[in-house]
Amino acid sequence: MTTPELILKKYWGYESFRPSQGDIIKAVLEGDDTLALLPTGGGKSICYQVPGLLKEGICIVITPLIALMNDQVAGLKKRGIKAVAIHSGLDKREIDNALNSCIYGGIKFLYCSPERVQTDLFRERVREMNVNLLAIDEAHCISQWGHDFRPSYLQLKEFRVQLEGVPVLALTATATARVQEEIQKELLFKERHVYKSSFARPNISFSVRWVEDKEVKLLEVLQKVQGCAIVYVRSRKGVRDLAKLLNEHKISSTFFHAGLQPNEKDERQKKWLNNQVRVMVATNAFGMGIDKPDVRLVVHYEAPSSVEDYYQEAGRAGRDGHLSFAVLLMHKADTDQMTQQLEQSHPSVEFLKRVYQSVANHFQMAVGSGYMVSRPFELPEFCHTFQLDPILTYHAFKRLEEEGLLQLSDSSMKHSRLKITVDNTELYKFQVANARFDAFIKGILRIYGGGLFTDFMIISESKMAGFLEMELKQVFELLEKLNTIGIIAYIRASGKPEVLFLQPRVEVSRLFQENSRLKSLKENAAVRLKTMLDYAENSTDCRMKQMLDYFDERYDHCGKCDVCLEQKNKVKTDYYEKIIQLLESGPQSMDELTGDTNDKQKEAFLNTLRTMLDAGIVKRNADDLYLLT
Numbered sequence: 001m002t003t004p005e006l007i008l009k010k011y012w013g014y015e016s017f018r019p020s021q022g023d024i025i026k027a028v029l030e031g032d033d034t035l036a037l038l039p040t041g042g043g044k045s046i047c048y049q050v051p052g053l054l055k056e057g058i059c060i061v062i063t064p065l066i067a068l069m070n071d072q073v074a075g076l077k078k079r080g081i082k083a084v085a086i087h088s089g090l091d092k093r094e095i096d097n098a099l100n101s102c103i104y105g106g107i108k109f110l111y112c113s114p115e116r117v118q119t120d121l122f123r124e125r126v127r128e129m130n131v132n133l134l135a136i137d138e139a140h141c142i143s144q145w146g147h148d149f150r151p152s153y154l155q156l157k158e159f160r161v162q163l164e165g166v167p168v169l170a171l172t173a174t175a176t177a178r179v180q181e182e183i184q185k186e187l188l189f190k191e192r193h194v195y196k197s198s199f200a201r202p203n204i205s206f207s208v209r210w211v212e213d214k215e216v217k218l219l220e221v222l223q224k225v226q227g228c229a230i231v232y233v234r235s236r237k238g239v240r241d242l243a244k245l246l247n248e249h250k251i252s253s254t255f256f257h258a259g260l261q262p263n264e265k266d267e268r269q270k271k272w273l274n275n276q277v278r279v280m281v282a283t284n285a286f287g288m289g290i291d292k293p294d295v296r297l298v299v300h301y302e303a304p305s306s307v308e309d310y311y312q313e314a315g316r317a318g319r320d321g322h323l324s325f326a327v328l329l330m331h332k333a334d335t336d337q338m339t340q341q342l343e344q345s346h347p348s349v350e351f352l353k354r355v356y357q358s359v360a361n362h363f364q365m366a367v368g369s370g371y372m373v374s375r376p377f378e379l380p381e382f383c384h385t386f387q388l389d390p391i392l393t394y395h396a397f398k399r400l401e402e403e404g405l406l407q408l409s410d411s412s413m414k415h416s417r418l419k420i421t422v423d424n425t426e427l428y429k430f431q432v433a434n435a436r437f438d439a440f441i442k443g444i445l446r447i448y449g450g451g452l453f454t455d456f457m458i459i460s461e462s463k464m465a466g467f468l469e470m471e472l473k474q475v476f477e478l479l480e481k482l483n484t485i486g487i488i489a490y491i492r493a494s495g496k497p498e499v500l501f502l503q504p505r506v507e508v509s510r511l512f513q514e515n516s517r518l519k520s521l522k523e524n525a526a527v528r529l530k531t532m533l534d535y536a537e538n539s540t541d542c543r544m545k546q547m548l549d550y551f552d553e554r555y556d557h558c559g560k561c562d563v564c565l566e567q568k569n570k571v572k573t574d575y576y577e578k579i580i581q582l583l584e585s586g587p588q589s590m591d592e593l594t595g596d597t598n599d600k601q602k603e604a605f606l607n608t609l610r611t612m613l614d615a616g617i618v619k620r621n622a623d624d625l626y627l628l629t
Contacts, residue, residue, distance in 0.1 A: 004029070004050050011053070011079045018043050020197045025050050028133065028169050033189040035139070035170045035180060037196040039315055044171045045072060048135035051169075052109060053081065057130035058102055060163075061111045063137040064150055067285075069111040076109060083109035084455075086116055092372070093489050094417065094456040099125040101455065114141075114152040115404060115502060117159045131166050134159075136187065139170035140308070143182040145524055150402055151517075153186075160188050173315075174199075174308040177552045199311070199551050200558075203318045206543035207562035208328045208536050214301060215245060217329055222251055222279065225325050227296030228272075231281045232313055234302045234341075242301065243281040252277045258285040262415055287313060293320035300328045303338060305345075306528035307535060307550050323560075330536050342529055346522040347396045349512045355396040357508045358386040359406060359499060370501035377408065377499040399518075405511075407500040416493045418448070418479070419456040421486060430487055437487075440478050443468040456489070539563060542616070557616025559629070567615035575601075575608040580628070583618065587625035 004025050008014050017025070020036070021043055027034045028051040038044050052059030063069055069085040076083040084098040084107055101107050103125065110129075116122050136142075142153040160168060170183050180194060211217040222229060231246075233239045236257040243255035254268045254277045272280045273292055280286060284304070298317040304310045310328070318324030347355075359365075362382060363375050379397075383390045397408040420427060431438040447467055448457050461479070465472045476492070483490035512518065535546050543561035548554070557564050582588055597605045609626070612618040619629050 002054060004054065007050050007053050008046070011049075011081065012046070017046070020195050021046055024169070024195045027193055027195070028167060029054065031167050032193045033168045033184075033187070033191065034193045034195065035172075035183055035189070037172060037175055037180070037194070039173055039197060039199055039201070039311075044137065044173070047171065048133060048169050049076070049081075049109070052133055052135075055132035057132035058107055059109050059133040059135060060126070060129075060131055061109060061135045061137060062114050062117065062156065063111060064113055064141060064152075065138070066113070068137075069113075073109070073111060081109070082107045083111065085111040086122075087111075087113050090456075093419070094491070095121075097419065097456060103128045105454070114150065114156060118152065118155050118404075123159070123162060126162070131163055133169060134163055134166055135169045135171065137171050139183050139187075140172040140175045140179050142170075142186045143175075143179040145176070145178050145182060149521060149524075152402070152404055157186055157188055173312055174551065176550065199548055199553055200544060200555055201315060201318065202544075202558060202560075203321050204314070204324050204326050204544075205560035205562075206314065206326045206328075206547075206558070208330060208539075208543070209562075210330045210332070212331070214329045214331060215242075218242070218299060218301065219246075219249055219251070221297070221299060221325075221327055222246070225297045227278075228275060228292065228294055229279045229297040229299065230287070230295060230313075230316060231279060231299045231301055232284060232304075233281060234283065236283060238301070239281045239283055243279075246279055246281065251279060253279040253281055256280055256282040256286040258283065284309065284313060287316055290316070291319065292316075294322075295319070295324065296322075297325045297327070300326075303328055303330065303334060303532055303536060305338065305342065305525065305532060307531050307547060308528070310532065310535075311547055311551075328536060334536075335533055338529060338533070342522075342525060344391050345395045345398070346518070346525065347392050347399060349515045349518065351392060352396050352399055353508050353511055355388065355393055356400060356405060356506075356511060358382070358388065360505055360508075362386070363499075365501070365505045367507050368504050371504045372501065374409075374498045374500040376494055376496040378497065379408070401502070403512075404502050405506070407502055409498050409500060416459050416461060417456045417491045418444070418452060418459045419489045420452045421489050424453065427487065437478065437482065440468065440470075441482075441487075456491075539566075556619075557614075557629075559616050564615055567611065568617060575605045576612070579605075579609060579612060579618065583626060583628045587621065587623075587627040589625055593626060 004022070005016070008017065016022075020038060024034060024036045024047045028048070036044065036047055038047070048059055048061065061072070066085075066087045069087060073083045073085045082101075082105065084101055086095050086098050090098070098110075099122070102110050112122070136153075136156065141150040142156065143149060168187050168189070170187055172183070175183065184192060184194075209217055209221075218231065231242060233242055236259055239255040239257055243253045246253040254271055256265065256268055260268070268280070269286075269290070271277045273290075295317045298314050300310065300313070304313065314326035317326055359382075362385070363370075365373075379394065380390065382388070383393050397406060400406040401408070422430070427441070431441055444464065445452065447464065448459060451457055461475045462472055464470070465475045468475070479488070479490045479492070482488045531550060535543075538546060540563065542555070542557045542564050544558040545555045559568075579593065582593055593609070594602055594605060609618065613620070616629055618626055620626055
């Protein structure tokens with residue numbers, strides 16, 4: 001009999017599950033609706049991949065992150081597991097082909113966005129699938145109190161109703177008690193089933209440094225803490241400038257942001273993963289799905305907008321369990337700057353309408369037209385033409401995407417793709433009858449293999465040109481001709497950003513008629529920002545305790561953060577060493593501890609003991625005895 005442990009060993013090579021994984025998988029296999037809270041690096045994907053393989057049929061995985069979809073599919077394919085992803089970066093033919101594979105091709109995992117689930121085509125095709133599990137990643141997005149709320153997640157309950165009898169596994173790394181309740185309510189859980197690993201990361205030393213010059217402090221930190229590091233910065237310009245600064249100071253670095261081309265991202269990521277460069281300077285686009293265990297240091301050059309985001313990003317340090325460091329750099333001007341950024345990231349309803357109307361005018365898109373139509377788009381040119389503030393407009397596009405109206409994609413999302421649309425026999429006949437295409441088709445098959453017959457594959461025209469010793473222009477021409485004839489389906493990369501209409505163009509007067517939710521989103525974001533700033537400014541409570549209090553988990557003291565270390569330094573009086581020596585021999589009562597002190601010394605001795613208790617150096621047990629922690 002095949003067991004979860006045998007599946008884990010066969011495909012991943014592990015002998016046993018991490019804490020909570022086994023319980024979560026057992027609940028899923030028993031058909032329970034389950035909410036799993038596992039910290040960053042806690043192995044969430046295993047919790048649906050193992051039961052998905054054990055059960056007959058296909059597991060549908062909902063995630064908002066296209067990069068993560070692609071990484072997961074690539075990882076499963078490397079293990080010999082059939083998986084596909086459907087997202088806005090695909091052509092209609094590719095989507096149709098992927099859905100056919102899910103029905104007839106033995107696919108075990110289908111990854112898609114929450115927006116895709118809402119389409120009639122998707123729901124119709126799912127009815128033909130044998131779905132064994134619905135896994136919803138980043139489940140906190142369903143809650144308006146969550147740190148990354150997405151309205152499209154609210155529609156998942158309708159899809160849940162369609163999949164009658166199919167269990168749901170909701171997964172997230174961060175969720176407060178309020179968010180947990182909302183997740184289960186919105187996903188129509190039959191019974192409450194929550195499995196939660198501790199959020200504590202006792203091997204990480206957290207600290208906040210308020211400084212006048214962040215560059216100087218960053219260099220100092222990187223010189224003190226050796227080993228692999230990530231430095232998070234908010235802007236693309238910021239990551240470029242900091243990487244340049246570090247390299248000038250002989251600290252090997254590269255940078256990463258969403259605007260890089262796919263080959264650039266892969267190259268830089270591989271260099272960092274293989275320790276060819278020490279520091280990755282990145283926006284928050286970097287990190288999802290990256291499981292590098294030996295990251296010794298994560299520095300936030302600028303604070304994230306929420307404790308959830310900070311915990312996830314800082315938690316990429318020390319996954320091997322060894323001592324690691326998470327440092328937040330703060331300047332006195334940061335508070336005002338972050339408040340301004342909050343305002344910019346929540347444009348007014350009037351501005352959202354203006355941007356939407358301007359896009360419709362830009363493309364001369366009539367009301368009711370444009371569904372799933374994409375057009376090349378240059379944001380700076382658009383803002384100049386319609387006299388729009390670029391920063392506000394960028395955030396307006398983010399909000400319009402969340403509302404399911406428009407999606408602005410980066411040029412890096414687009415690359416050429418190819419599929420052979422005829423079978424082997426018909427292709428052979430075509431090659432015999434059309435000798436001028438024969439060598440070209442053979443060359444394509446030698447480069448990319450027979451997988452072209454079953455699925456769209458990402459291709460490189462320049463690679464073809466080099467292999468076939470042809471001009472690049474000629475490669476493009478031949479591909480276009482074969483596409484026109486119907487031998488291949490060829491989707492050429494635009495090389496530019498694009499705007500995609502996620503639904504038919506709406507009359508602007510009908511938009512945001514009920515805007516209380518947008519107001520609520522901004523208010524919730526303001527609360528989360530205040531909590532983040534409170535964390536940065538609180539220099540009296542243990543850093544880990546502050547974070548775990550936020551996640552409704554009780555915790556005393558980590559003994560490693562800047563606050564705990566400062567408290568330890570304060571108690572290192574003449575009595576500190578004496579108390580340590582006394583307790584090294586075993587637990588002691590108060591009388592035993594103070595037996596050698598006179599009345600004059602006793603007050604100072606007790607003050608030191610109380611401070612050591614507060615700092616977590618000493619604790620008191622149920623028998624009222626004192627002992628070292």
